[in-house]
Amino acid sequence: MAVINVNGISKSFGKTQAVNDVSFEVQKGRIFGLLGPNGAGKTTTIRMINYILTPDTGSILINGLEASPETQKMIGYMPEERGLYKKMKVFDQLMYLTQLKGMNSHDAKKAINYWLDRFDATDWKKKEISELSKGMSQKIQFIATIAHDPDIYIFDEPFSGLDPINSETLKEIIIELRDNGKTILFSTHRMEQVEQMCDDICLFNNGKAVLSGNLREIKASFGENTINLEFDGDGSFLDKLENVRINNRSTNFAEIRVLDDQNMQDILKLAMDHAEIHKFERIQPSLTDIFISTVGEDNIKKEEIQ
Amino acid sequence: MSLHKIWLVLKREYLTRVKSKSFIIITALTPLAFVAFMGIIVFISISETEVEKRIGILDETDVLVERLVELNETRYFDVSDREIEELRDEVMAGELDGYIVLSDSVIEHSKSPTLVHGGSGGLSFLSAVRSDLREAVREERLTRQNVSDEIRDIFDTRTGLEAIKLTEEGESEDNTVFASALGFVLGLLIFFGIFFYGALLMRSVIEEKTNRVLEVIASSVKPIELMFGKLFGVLSIALTQFGIWILFYTGLSIAAAPIAAMIVDAQMDSLPEEAASEAFDPAMLDNLVIEPAIFIYFLLFFFLGFLIYSALFAAIGAAVDNEQDTQQFMPIVGLPIFIAYFLNTKVMQAPDSSLSIFVSIFPLTSPINMISRIASTSVPAWQIIVSILLMILTFFGIMWLAARIYRVGILMYGKKPSFKDLAKWIRQ
Numbered sequence: 001m002a003v004i005n006v007n008g009i010s011k012s013f014g015k016t017q018a019v020n021d022v023s024f025e026v027q028k029g030r031i032f033g034l035l036g037p038n039g040a041g042k043t044t045t046i047r048m049i050n051y052i053l054t055p056d057t058g059s060i061l062i063n064g065l066e067a068s069p070e071t072q073k074m075i076g077y078m079p080e081e082r083g084l085y086k087k088m089k090v091f092d093q094l095m096y097l098t099q100l101k102g103m104n105s106h107d108a109k110k111a112i113n114y115w116l117d118r119f120d121a122t123d124w125k126k127k128e129i130s131e132l133s134k135g136m137s138q139k140i141q142f143i144a145t146i147a148h149d150p151d152i153y154i155f156d157e158p159f160s161g162l163d164p165i166n167s168e169t170l171k172e173i174i175i176e177l178r179d180n181g182k183t184i185l186f187s188t189h190r191m192e193q194v195e196q197m198c199d200d201i202c203l204f205n206n207g208k209a210v211l212s213g214n215l216r217e218i219k220a221s222f223g224e225n226t227i228n229l230e231f232d233g234d235g236s237f238l239d240k241l242e243n244v245r246i247n248n249r250s251t252n253f254a255e256i257r258v259l260d261d262q263n264m265q266d267i268l269k270l271a272m273d274h275a276e277i278h279k280f281e282r283i284q285p286s287l288t289d290i291f292i293s294t295v296g297e298d299n300i301k302k303e304e305i306q
Numbered sequence: 307m308s309l310h311k312i313w314l315v316l317k318r319e320y321l322t323r324v325k326s327k328s329f330i331i332i333t334a335l336t337p338l339a340f341v342a343f344m345g346i347i348v349f350i351s352i353s354e355t356e357v358e359k360r361i362g363i364l365d366e367t368d369v370l371v372e373r374l375v376e377l378n379e380t381r382y383f384d385v386s387d388r389e390i391e392e393l394r395d396e397v398m399a400g401e402l403d404g405y406i407v408l409s410d411s412v413i414e415h416s417k418s419p420t421l422v423h424g425g426s427g428g429l430s431f432l433s434a435v436r437s438d439l440r441e442a443v444r445e446e447r448l449t450r451q452n453v454s455d456e457i458r459d460i461f462d463t464r465t466g467l468e469a470i471k472l473t474e475e476g477e478s479e480d481n482t483v484f485a486s487a488l489g490f491v492l493g494l495l496i497f498f499g500i501f502f503y504g505a506l507l508m509r510s511v512i513e514e515k516t517n518r519v520l521e522v523i524a525s526s527v528k529p530i531e532l533m534f535g536k537l538f539g540v541l542s543i544a545l546t547q548f549g550i551w552i553l554f555y556t557g558l559s560i561a562a563a564p565i566a567a568m569i570v571d572a573q574m575d576s577l578p579e580e581a582a583s584e585a586f587d588p589a590m591l592d593n594l595v596i597e598p599a600i601f602i603y604f605l606l607f608f609f610l611g612f613l614i615y616s617a618l619f620a621a622i623g624a625a626v627d628n629e630q631d632t633q634q635f636m637p638i639v640g641l642p643i644f645i646a647y648f649l650n651t652k653v654m655q656a657p658d659s660s661l662s663i664f665v666s667i668f669p670l671t672s673p674i675n676m677i678s679r680i681a682s683t684s685v686p687a688w689q690i691i692v693s694i695l696l697m698i699l700t701f702f703g704i705m706w707l708a709a710r711i712y713r714v715g716i717l718m719y720g721k722k723p724s725f726k727d728l729a730k731w732i733r734q
Contacts, residue, residue: 014730050525052717069308069528077525083518088322096318100311100526144522 002061003028003152003183004049009058011044018044020207021058026152026185026200031178033194033215034187035291036204042187043080045204046156049185050077063151073102078145080156084129090140091116091125094147101148108147115143138166142173153177155186159193171197191287201287205295215287222290224282227256227264233275241267247289252278257289307534311527315535319510320542333547337554359431361421362393362405370408373442382438397424406439413446486654489681492600493650493674496608499544500643500673503612504619507540508632511623511712520716529713533705537616544612545605552601603680603690610697611673614704615639621708624715625731631722646671650678657683667693669700707732 004026011019019041026032034042047053049060051067062071085093091112098108116122119139129137138161146153153174159167174184174197188194194201194215202212211218230253238246238254243262248255258264268280285293323329362385365371374382385393385405396402404423411417421435448458514520523532622635646665653662657679666676666685672693679685714731715723723731 047717052521052524072526075525077522079518079521079525081518081521083522085322085514085519086517087326088318092318092322096314097522097526099314100523102526 001028002026003063004032004185005061005064006045006049007059007061009045009048009055009060011041011048011053011055017207019048019055022204022207022209023058024202024209024212026183028183029178029181030183030199031174031197032183032185033198033201034185034204035189035191035194035201035287036187037189040204041207042204043156046077046079046154046185046187050075050154073148074150075152075154076101076145076148076150077153078141078155078158080160082141084137084140084144086130087128089126089128090121090132093129094140094144097144098147101150103148111147111149112143115147119143135163135166138162139169142170146173146177151182153182153184155184157188158186159188159190191291195287203291203294205291211290211294218290219284219287222285222293224284225258226283226285226289227254227258227267228279228281228283229254229256229271229277230279231271231275231277235275237270237274240270245289245292247286247292255286255289257285257293307528307531311531312535312538315527315532316539316542319536319539323506323539323543324546329543329547333550336547337551337558341558359403359423361423361435362388362396362402364388364390364393364405364407366407366409367413367446369446370413370442373445374438377438377441381435394422397422400424406435413443413450416443486657486682488600489657489678490650490654492604492681493653493678494647496604496611496674496677497643497647497650499548499608500611500615503540503544504616504639506543507536507616508619508623509629510536510540511620512626512629512632515623515627515716524716529716530709533617533620533709533712537613537620540616541609541612544608548605548608600681604677606694607673607677610694610701613701614669614673614697615643617701617704617708621704621711621715624708624712625718625723625728626715627718627722634722642670643674646674650674653678654682657685663689667696669693669696672697 002025006022006024008021008023009019010017010021022041022045034045036042044053048055049062049067051069051072054067060067062074065071088096094112094116095105095108098112099105103111113122116125119142121136121139121143124132124136124140129140132140145155155170155174158170162170174186178184198215200213201215201218203210232252235249235251235254238249238256241256243259244267245257245259246254247257256267258267264282268277271277271280358380360380361382363371363374363382365384365386368386371382371384371386375384390407393402393405397404404421406419406421408419409417412419419439421432444461448461514523527535618639622632622639625635626632649661649665649671652659653665653675656662662675662679665671666679667689676685676690676693680690710732711728
């Protein structure tokens with residue numbers, strides 16, 4: 001059953017079309033990744049799912065209900081632009097945010113105490129956010145997002161600005177939530193994070209959803225058309241290769257995407273003539289490469305997806 | 307709209323402020339500052355403000371100098387036996403404040419004499435000398451004409467004016483001066499109140515943007531609910547503060563007469579009896595008891611004025627990222643409210659003029675100008691009703707505009723919007 005159902009939504013701001021006829025479904029109990037460069041329309045889409053913005057056309061169903069204040073309660077949302085009241089005590093703040101999500105004060109208190117305990121943060125209860133370190137307040141921010149025990153969790157660029165420890169913590173929380181049958185949607189412009197965590201993905205470019213589905217199936221459908229090559233010696237032979245795209249290149253490493261059906265053994269032979277080969281491996285393409293293949297090399301600025 | 311969410315927002319806004327140190331300090335200090343201010347005014351009004359100056363009189367008439375010395379023996383003294391050059395030197399050296407040469411023609415032909423002085427007298431000093439001279443010359447001329455005592459009495463008559471106000475309940479003692487002053491002060495309080503609490507609301511909106519907490523809130527509450535909650539939260543703070551102050555004032559006005567009498571008693575010992583009784587009459591303080599109806603009007607007009615202006619303040623807060631960027635939009639709020647403030651003096655002087663009636667009904671100025679009129683004159687009921695209705699309509703109009711700006715503005719970061727952008731947001 002689809003928990004989030006996005007049906008042909010579009011949204012313009014003045015003359016800019018931020019989201020253009022986007023559709024996708026998020027299934028229950030899965031981690032769904034929204035991918036694409038900055039400015040592709042991910043945040044606008046997420047805001048519409050959260051009923052902060054409304055689409056010009058199209059519809060969004062959350063658990064079968066049209067997006068509304070009612071569906072807002074089903075979602076825990078951590079925006080990219082996130083923060084807390086600096087001059088408010090941790091506990092009061094969490095109570096306020098959790099009650100705004102429709103939880104009564106008794107349940108809210110219990111849930112907050114549970115999570116504060118889980119994060120070893122019970123001692124901070126009476127402290128103001130301004131007294132906490134950045135890492136500590138990030139933990140409080142997680143609690144604010146999840147304390148009202150929603151079915152759906154939406155994180156917009158969750159790892160940007162997180163310190164490495166909290167990044168790990170968040171990954172663990174996301175996986176744990178999924179294992180408890182919750183649904184998670186997050187957006188990122190960093191492809192490798194998606195590869196590690198997501199079950200399903202939707203690729204965004206210029207306001208359009210260009211590709212969506214199960215991550216493993218998508219990758220499999222591209223076949224093992226990529227070579228991971230490790231070598232020692234002069235790498236200039238790589239420039240002689242035709243009909244390939246070299247995605248990742250350093251002095252002794254290259255990820256070579258083969259664009260036609262040419263024999264990969266020929267590439268190996270050429271390589272052996274010029275350098276000492278340490279590793280030659282046929283693999284599925286990376287998500288970055290799938291993204292480039294899907295939208296076409298000319299349609300993206302490469303630095304945006306790194 | 308969910309009333310429960312508005313209530314949650316209101317409660318947070320109210321409690322976090324009321325518990326803050328700055329709230330307690332401001333609430334306690336404002337009346338103290340007010341009392342200190344009143345105390346200074348009372349003190350000034352009963353204490354001698356003039357520095358005594360010494361004027362030499364070079365009298366060629368032989369009669370005027372006696373009369374002047376009789377009028378004020380510390381100020382005037384006889385220098386008729388000295389040379390003008392000598393007096394000039396003394397004035398230049400600062401040993402003498404000034405001198406006047408009086409010739410017969412001053413009495414006979416009403417010629418104006420000349421005061422030669424060091425130039426540090428001030429207007430009240432000059433007019434005091436002038437009136438002393440007038441009196442001395444008049445007395446001398448009356449004496450020369452052998453005028454009878456009856457006619458002298460006519461000249462001494464000072465006709466006053468007692469005013470009595472006719473109201474439904476009958477005649478009451480008129481207190482126009484106090485009523486006008488009260489009207490002005492109440493208008494002033496509303497002016498400051500709107501500015502102070504409006505700015506508080508604006509900062510509170512901006513704070514949510516700079517803390518980046520706003521989008522989290524926006525995923526739980528509608529912008530209009532957030533706005534109503536914050537607006538009424540700040541309003542509750544204002545009413546709490548005003549409530550405390552009004553209680554304080556009521557207590558003070560009961561205690562005022564005895565306290566002021568004490569101050570006056572202490573001062574009287576150092577003053578000539580006559581001057582003291584003229585300067586201050588403790589019974590005057592009975593007039594300082596304010597009718598409760600005026601407080602109710604005050605709260606009502608503050609309430610409506612606050613709603614109108616704070617909706618504007620909130621919209622400005624929503625449109626910008628930081629307080630510096632509010633500058634370009636401040637004239638929208640500042641201009642009408644300052645006009646109301648400046649016109650308030652006119653309203654006080656002539657509360658029934660057509661200008662006063664207009665500004666007391668025009669919704670952007672009426673919160674300030676109507677309360678001044680209500681306090682100082684009897685305003686026809688229809689004018690009060692029309693002004694209240696217009697303010698309510700204006701509030702909903704501005705609220706509608708502000709909510710549209712707010713809805714878009716709360717998600718805008720980083721760029722400073724122009725008026726054109728705002729117009730676009732409203733249409734969106």
